[in-house]
Amino acid sequence: MKHAFSYAAAVCCLLAAVSCSKSETDDAVRGTRGTMELTVAGTRSDSPSGEYDPLQHLSVRIYDDKGALLRRYTSQEGIPERYELLAGDYRIAVEAGEEAAASFTVRHYTGEEPFTVTAGATTPVEVTCRRTSVAAQVSFEQNVASAFGDSFAVWVAAGDTADETQIAQGSLAGLEFTADATGYFTLPEGVRTLAWKFRGEHASRGEIVKEGTLDVEPGDNCALKFRFSPDLPGFIECFTITVDDSTDDWDDTFVWADITIEGDGFDMEQTQEYAPGTPKSYLIGSAASIATATLAVGDELHDLLTAAPAGIAVERTDERHLTVTLNDDFFAGRPAGVLALTFRVTDANGGELERSSSYRLQGLLPIEKADWSLWSRSLTLRASAANPDAEVLFTLRTAEGEEQQPGVRNEEGIHTATFAPGWTTSENANGLTCHTPDGKGLRVGTHYTCVATIDGVEYTATLDTPAGDVISNAGMDDWSTYVVAGWSVLSGEVPYPNADSGTVFWVGGNNKQTNALCTGAEIEGSNGRCAQLKPMVAAGVFAAGNLFTGTFEGGPNFLDMYGLARFGVVYDFTARPTALSLRYNATITNVTHTGNSSLTTEELDQSRIFVCITDWTARHTVKSGSSYDETTFWDPEAATSLPEGAILGYGSQMLTESTGGWQTLTIPIVWYDREAAPAAGNYSLVISCATSFKGDYVAGSENNVLYVEDFEWVY
Template identity: 45%
Template sequence: MKKYITAALLFCAALTAACSKETAGSADTGDTGALEMRVSATRAEADGEYDPLQRLAVRIYRASGELLRQYTAETLPSRLELLAGEYRVEVDAGEAVPASFTKRFYKGEKTFTVAAGQTTVAEVECKRQNVVAEVKFDATVSAAFGENFHAWVVAADAFDEGQVQQGGVPALNYTADGTGYFTMPEGATTLTTRFEGTHPDRGVIVREARFEGVQTGGKYSVSFRFSKDLPGFIECFVVKVDTSTDDYDDTFPFSPEPSIESDGFDMDQPQDFIPGTTSPKRYMITTMAAVKSVVIGIGDDSYEALNGTTEGVEVTRESDLSLTVTLSDAFFAGRPGGSHPVSIRVTDSAGAEATAISEYRLQGLLPIEKTDYNLWTNSLTLRALVLDPNVTTATFGLRVKDGEWSDADGVNAGEGIYTATFTAQWKESVNAAGLTVHTPVAGTGVFAGNSYEARAALDGETVSSAEFQAAAGQVIPDGDMESGSLPCFGKSTSESTTFWGSGNAATSGLCAQSTKPGMGGSYCAKLESQSAFGLLAAGNLFSATFRFASLSGTASFGMPYQWTARPTALRLKYHATVGAVNKGTVTEEHEYIQDGQDRSRIFAVIVDWNSRHATVAGMGSPTGVWDPAKTAETAEGPVIAYGSLLIGETTPGDAMTTVEIPIEYYDRTTKPTGAYTLIISCTTSAYGDFKVGCLGNVMYVDDFEWVY
């Protein structure tokens, strides 16, 4: 149905004695005419509260576009003289506001000719510039919701309550049947409707729908009806469209969400489930259209219940629109203890969907998280949830995967939680220097990157078990030797190194990037002894800075390293060529080469120092020489642990070999927190600082990493 205001403008052009002051833009003569104007509107567009014609604006333009006259409803004359010629009239009626239940806006224009001695009548159709939204509530809505319902209509792609409350979008709130008028924002072509109601049994019910491609002047009628078949839901949403150019109906079916109800328990409360004791849990499902899918989710798993293949899930169909799902012991079997949200998602053939979530608490070993273990103290706390009040004891077990079990009695921590803590066991021994050292017993405690199995038994019967992998350990910076820009490979570039350095200064061949069969990646480090000023300069690579001045070099040992996991060994690839001592004189202090055979050396040291330890070697006797295998403390602070490898013979073959150097701990409890906490050192001659060893020793090293 067309809706418009008719503005009837009567233009009478006749010869008169009066003179006009205007000069018509297209008049051929000075003849004038009289204009009589009447404005009327269809009564369907006016109501008792608001009449658009009382808010009228009329503008008359010459053919050239120049504004000639403008009037309001109050100033519009009953007679107007115009020169004969071409004119255009524009008429506005009403008010343009974002959204209103009363105010609306119309526009129209017409081109006409005033001819001398003739009467000209021009009819201007003023079309509505609003989008009209009519909302109707069926009687079933008020019967179900009382007064606790309303519907928003907004001129936007989606309902945003914040925007609505702030007035950011045109919006109207309907609490009863009504018609509203919207001035669409530029570029907006969507009306969004949102029904909100509070049902005494179902609680809050919300329905949203959009109508896209709305047209200015169109009327969109929305009807809400309450479903008699499934109480608590709005059954459908019907949109009827009436525009000034076309009449058509669009129907948007909105099937209500399926109903999912628990049978004999409260879904909003956690449910304790003890296999063999707790009764199966039943869910009653009702839909408006045939059930299409019932998906049950728990943890990372999901199952289609209608397939009938999931153990512990039973489906009983009462009809196409009604069924019961039962969860029994087998469904929960093998799940860890603790809280498990179980979701049931139902979809029907009309596309309606609903999801219900129940929380189940299961008895048994709780999932093992990173917060349950400490990779420096190598301890782990296992926890179990015990729901059965008749249980008197809880026992826990831990082992490296496929290893030997270690068991511990659980302690009641309250609220049904039992715990037991496992720690690393230590073997105590005395090293060659007579110092007490400790090494962890294999298979005890928890170490980085290893896989473990845990179990919990209640009153002697294992109720659950789990496998887990401890978090990965730490990496050694640039341990793969792949970067050719490392300071250790350059000459006089180790003074400000952040990890790897070398004694390359007076000579540059002590440490170089190279290749060797058996290396990892594309490169390795090559350490080679050199002759400097006729003295032995041992090839070296270390985590230290190095400064050469006045014919002496100072290696300052110690690098910052944030320890998170305790290592048990240093692993690397190496190949060594080692000969007899042919430079310098062996004395009593050169303990490791008393037999005349030189020895290369690799060691790693965990320290807790606040400053670096300086060793100075030059033309005279060295100072600051130290051996981590012979001291548990230096002036800089404690030595926590060390691992040392002496190499007294040439590696067989030409390929590098892998070695693991065990770490022995002086202090098995302290975690380093000092400014400098790690030293790694490799040298072709163990007593290179004394310039004693074999000129000709060569050692390749690569792929430094920790073993846990």
């Protein structure tokens, strides 16, 4: 609300050389004059701290209707008690305070008002002065000091940067805040931003820096509230609010506190633990009659004076006092966790106050998407207990059984438990460390009942996880043709294990010279069409039958007799598989072509199927054929990464004997990295099937045959 700057001026005669004796001429002249009474209004009269009083730096100017300056006063004491003006139009301009680039105390106000003087009458003129300095109110929640001790500060300056070094050296006008305070800034010409910067030294996480800018106008109020959040990336949040430039700006240091909202016997600043049967009351008072009183609860807005709902009792003892009581009906049925309330009260003089209060309600907190992951197969349950010493037991139930874990209470008073798989660690045949999850944790396509038992009382919620991921053309039913890329003699139209030539998922090593390495077939026992992998020999060069995810092309020159197999497809995993399942039918025979390998014709030519979950930024290319590059060959059992990126996990199976028919094969997946997930958009899946495990060395059996179909993830 507005309060006068506490002086009034009735101004003296503007005419020069007026005689002291009374005459008819004097009376006629005086008949054309009027008296002006001046009041300058702001938001209060004095600075409460006594450090800085804008009225000690005052400038009052009065202009006529032509813009000519009639009078100028630079102090309250210098303004005369009586001021007479000729009838007519005028303008008064007032300045209070000083313009400072950046200050905790110095601020500047201006106001201007046109007025008209009527002959023989007194004209009251009120000039409202508004602050032109931008006010920046910086405050820190208690958890900032808890996290950083004394090793933190915020710097604020007008412009695009708040560099603390420049501010300390004086080359940049700005302020350093180490505790709650309000600073004032004069915006330079053309500048409409305030920059802020937080820097703190965390005991375990080291230095944390956050910075940003606010769009402002002269006279704006900006509130910068900082809190430490250990669960969010970046760890520091800054909430900014820009308020209009009215004379009732909430954070102006001139505002009187004429309205009060207090908890009856408790601190509203502290989160309250609500227990049934213990109503909570709020005492609202005002120096003037209360005009409106509302309570906001989430999307609900309740008018406390006319339509208080069930569960809220309002007692109005007189026009200036209210008691608002919340009982069990108000809290009943609300979800567990922190319930935020906001009271807003206005009075008959235009005063306004808003205060917040919060409660911790007992029960199982709502399960959010961030609480569970099918990739990590984990679920975190959270519960709030009114009794800080309560015992909380969490249960995860399915149709097959249940798991239980005791809750652990964190600093915020929330009890948590995380259900996740356990891991065993081992070494593979090449001495690389691998991890394997057990059967615990979250599974795909499952209905869960989640329970928090708090001091013997059960609170429940449900969670239904979606089905797992699907492998494209998993049954090998869809076939088309496509043209092998490249300019070599290998280029030409060949069978393609996808529905159309524009699909990039499965591919074989088919080319114009060996175009039946991977074809569709229907054989006894197959579920429709399947993929037939069969070796071929062209120009004396052995080529293994193969099927893999990726692309294939011939060499860049016409006479090139080698191919470029590029492994990997983009695949968005939503859940972590534990194995790859498929149906296969294999014929395994002795080696017929030793090629560039160490194999002999006395040995069996083993077929191989493997799967890799990768995080590659590009496909890995293998060069093989009449000329080959051994440095491009790769084996997921022998390396945790390639130049293209990491191999997160793999599964591999050697086929050492003929099956004599169809069999189901499950290939377990072990993990080099049990924490990371493939990045979106990266090449994340490789499945490879080959009739000859040394096929890259153009070695194997011309008589091997491998049929595959029905690829499926196991979870």
